[in-house]
Amino acid sequence: xxxxxxxxxxxxxxxxxxxxxxxxxxxxxxxxxxxxxxxxxxxxxxxxxxxxxxxxxxxxxxxxxxxxxxxxxxxxxxxxxxxxxxxxxxxxxxxxxxxxxxxxxxxxxxxxxxxxxxxxxx
Amino acid sequence: xxxxxxxxxxxxxxxxxxxxxxxxxxxxxxxxxxxxxxxxxxxxxxxxxxxxxxxxxxxxxxxxxxxxxxxxxxxxxxxxxxxxxxxxxxxxxxxxxxxxxxxxxxxx
Numbered sequence: 001x002x003x004x005x006x007x008x009x010x011x012x013x014x015x016x017x018x019x020x021x022x023x024x025x026x027x028x029x030x031x032x033x034x035x036x037x038x039x040x041x042x043x044x045x046x047x048x049x050x051x052x053x054x055x056x057x058x059x060x061x062x063x064x065x066x067x068x069x070x071x072x073x074x075x076x077x078x079x080x081x082x083x084x085x086x087x088x089x090x091x092x093x094x095x096x097x098x099x100x101x102x103x104x105x106x107x108x109x110x111x112x113x114x115x116x117x118x119x120x121x122x
Numbered sequence: 123x124x125x126x127x128x129x130x131x132x133x134x135x136x137x138x139x140x141x142x143x144x145x146x147x148x149x150x151x152x153x154x155x156x157x158x159x160x161x162x163x164x165x166x167x168x169x170x171x172x173x174x175x176x177x178x179x180x181x182x183x184x185x186x187x188x189x190x191x192x193x194x195x196x197x198x199x200x201x202x203x204x205x206x207x208x209x210x211x212x213x214x215x216x217x218x219x220x221x222x223x224x225x226x227x228x229x230x
Contacts, residue, residue, distance in 0.1 A: 037166075045158075045166065045209055045221045059216045095165055106213035107220075108156050110177070112165035 002026040002111045004096045009116030016086050020116050022079040022096030029077040030054065033099035035107050036070060036081050038092040039115075048094070049081065052103035059105065063089075086120045093117050123218025124148055126210055132226040141197040143225045145210035150190045154214040157186055157195045160224075161206040170195065171213075205229045 097109035170186035
């Protein structure tokens with residue numbers, strides 16, 4: 001059974017930093033791209049970032065480019081999202097999502113974690 | 123940038139009804155289109171990928187069709203557990219807003 005468990009969500013001050021983690025199990029982690037998707041309170045879904053199975057290909061939404069860094073540790077089956085220069089607009093639930101494919105410039109989200117809430121206070 | 127537009131924004135239907143949700147892309151995305159269901163308080167769930175392929179474990183009452191710019195998600199016979207918000211998502215590239223704005227489905 002595929003499981004994705006996010007951690008690291010917290011209340012952080014504007015301008016601060018935070019790192020989210022996503023522990024994966026139930027599949028061969030390095031064979032699939034991984035993604036972060038966020039959802040602002042009461043709003044729709046927004047794709048944030050994607051990383052290929054090897055970590056060689058990385059993509060970001062314009063809204064987070066230059067502030068967020070996605071990475072993965074295949075030896076630990078763990079995905080990360082390092083977030084910096086946070087603003088109130090980054091307040092959201094952040095989902096880790098397994099891709100359908102190894103590497104794609106257009107993600108498809110096969111399995112999702114339960115989400116981690118990030119709140120940025122002003 | 124590719125923009126995704128869903129219609130309707132919300133709808134209310136009865137158990138047993140046939141329900142159709144439409145998604146339109148601002149430019150051709152071939153068949154790079156996925157559909158998700160999100161129940162309040164839960165993570166989204168993949169229903170349909172590549173426009174018409176049913177994800178494993180998803181009931182056969184769900185189906186998808188379309189290519190190019192116009193796509194449809196159909197629920198052939200609505201069940202009580204089908205409430206929630208449905209999103210289309212283009213998987214052609216990562217430029218722009220890849221998700222539609224969502225369609226909220228209420229069971230009468």
